Amino acid sequence: MVCYQNYFYLPSYNSSIFHTCSFILNSKAINMSFARYKKKIEEGDTIILYLGYENMHAVTMKRGQTFQTKYGAMRHADVIGMDYGSKVQCPKGYLYVLQPTPDLWTQNLPHRTQILYATDISIVTMQLDLKPGSVVVESGTGSGSLSHSIIRTIAPTGHLHTFEFHQQRAEKAREEFWEHGLKEYVTVAHRDVCQDGFDLENIADAVFLDLPRPWEAMSSAKTAMKVTGGRLCSFSPCIEQVQRSCEYLRDLGFEEVTTMECLLRNFDVRTVNLPIVDMGPTGHPSKEDTSQNTDLKQEVTEQTTSQVKKLKSGNRDSTSQRELKNVPPCFDLIGKKESESFFFKTGITPTNMPGHTGFLTFATLYPS
């Protein structure tokens, strides 16, 4: 039978190169709320308090502690033992307790660095062909935003080797993975891969680089990749970095070098009430009167008429006739038209949105 993927990966690195695990998590309970779905909240779990859209907090449960929300204090002890997804009544309002997903974690994690957000993370995961069993090399670890998503996708049979040149950050990340019950899927190393390389050979299905000078790590990244080939991704905010990275990748024998950018546009669903202008009774030939209308109303009129046209074309009945007779409003998919206004639901785009995060460069290494 064809074996679909490498289920049994045994780390074959030389452990001495890794920063030794110096800290001990003494009495801290290790929660599994990240590793698998579970029903009840236990002490030690990191949970997400949902107060409203983009108003969330990640809190680790510990008896005796309270957490202050805008709805008042919430005692951890009251929440422990509850089902995930429950509604919690606070003095001045209610909130929901959610189980963290890598997505929610990305929205709520403590920032130690600039992080990768959900949109880019999803592209990276897909474009690197990640799945359970994949072995991934990542640098730098940063705040562990992408790392959590990688682990989610490659567990339980894959492994993430993540490298961070900032010692405290590396330790903090390691501590977090431990606390989140992800220890067995990840190896955190404190190391400057640009200077010292990854010191890994033929183990990786995919490599992710988020470095100021990614090209300095590319040759070593190539060595880290499996002989059967793999995918590489480099995330860079600046086009000059991309330019140089692509050159290096091609020189190293990587193929299918592709650079892309992905943005997410959110829609706010609203009901809009657009006034319909009074253009006076019909039959008056004076065109000059209308052209004198130079205020804002003019603009609205144009919009409205185009909307009405849309409505008309979409409706079998003549809307204008109904309007004249002042018959009850008609409905259709686009909106609801009354004598003085046009109501419709629409997805409104934000006036401001992130216009750029970084360029994602992907490349394939084929078996030589």
Next chain:
Amino acid sequence: MASDTSAAGSIPDNLSTQHIIKEGDQVILKKGKNIKVFQIKKRRQVWLEKAKFTLDGTIGHPYGTTFEVKNGKMIKVEKSILPEKEALAEGGKDNRDLLDQDSNQKLTRDDIEKMKKDGIKGKEIIDQLIENSSTFQSKTVFAQAKWIKKKKIKHLLEFTILKPSARLLCEMHHTKNPSRICFMRVDSLAQILSRGNVRAHSTVAVVDTCMGLVVGAVMERLGGFGKVIHFHQGITPVRPAMDSFDFPAEILNNLYSYPLDRVNSIESDQTKPDISSGTKSSNGAACVEKSPGEISSQSFTEKLEDVSTPSQETGEDTSAQGDTAKSVDMSTPSQETTSNVENTEDGADDINSQEIPGCSENMEIEEEDKPVKTDMEQRKRKGIDRETNRQLREQKIQEARDVILEKNIDCLIVACKFHPTPIVLALLKYVAPSRPIVVFGQYKEPILDCYEYLRKDGGMVNYRVSEAWLREYQVMEMRTHPVISMSGGGGYLLTATTVAKSDTPK
């Protein structure tokens, strides 16, 4: 398997069999942006890029190897160490003296065709074209590079053989038949999987009329751990895109199927209402039970033929069974999808007409030359009494039903051509609290509608309606800019997180 080691002698020792191209494998042939899936069968002719050739030459080589078509055969291409650094030393200053004339190229079309027939390599043809071009030398260095690149796309018949993956299959269908996967762009699929938190050890419900592409992508992410329930249209699920993934049995074992036209009766469904339709199906190919293990060994085209039969029967069912009508009525009122029955048939025709001329021939060959892997099993199955098949199918549906009724689904994904609101409202109660749901749609309005209904219905938080935007870049020395053409839209997404049911204000 015995055949693995026989063919090419150049396999490195440390490659395991899964990385070697074998007969019976579903493989991707990739030439730039052109991607197509084929099943490797000895002596079978395939048509691609106006060429007819066999894939026999690829057997025994590792995945990721590039081959050139020569005399109807696939020959491995030895890659030079420094590939694209061409000898582009000399070039003109600008194009002021270049005239667009047919006489610029001395070689005629017939000359080129003749060279191809004589089995001259694509690279040599391009060299000939350069030699016989009166303007090439006076082009700028960049223009020369662009010219060569264009000629390569046209004349080089080089294909890289890859293992199918969600990424490649989505790209392929999005380029070739976007309407059949609801215009789902690869970044949208990526979002669905991430936002749905699809991972090992979870139970995922997928409403998929995208040829099983989403089901396949989810199964890839589960890697054999967890369960997938495919809510499908018609009596038997048709998922050619999923079959291309070539999943082994242990992964397919986690796949359950449940017909959409029985969703309304999930709770009461003890009486097996399928009996009437089961008897009906005994006249067509659809009665061949597609148990997961079996389906993968069939070929793409073969299955597409089946598509029309079960969908017609769906139509018949509508008259026979009252509650089926609902699902039929749900079809999106667009020109492309007037009624789901018609649509499926159109789609099947679509593919068939898009298949290049050799298609029917391929299928004939296939008839004689059965797949090797699960061939015996399949033949045996075909022989099994139809009644047994029907019962087997019914048993599978009941298994799926049991999973659904546990009300512990970890993720609900709706990616279909139907209006999503009734589907989401019907299935939401089977999703556990604090879990993501993802609704994908080609059009914005139904997604907004679904959002409004769910807001009213309550029981969820963290709603978001979004659309992704994807732009590619050409990155070259002094020539970096966004790629000229880009996709205008890759679909809309609604995501939300479920909360405990007792809190549902209803």
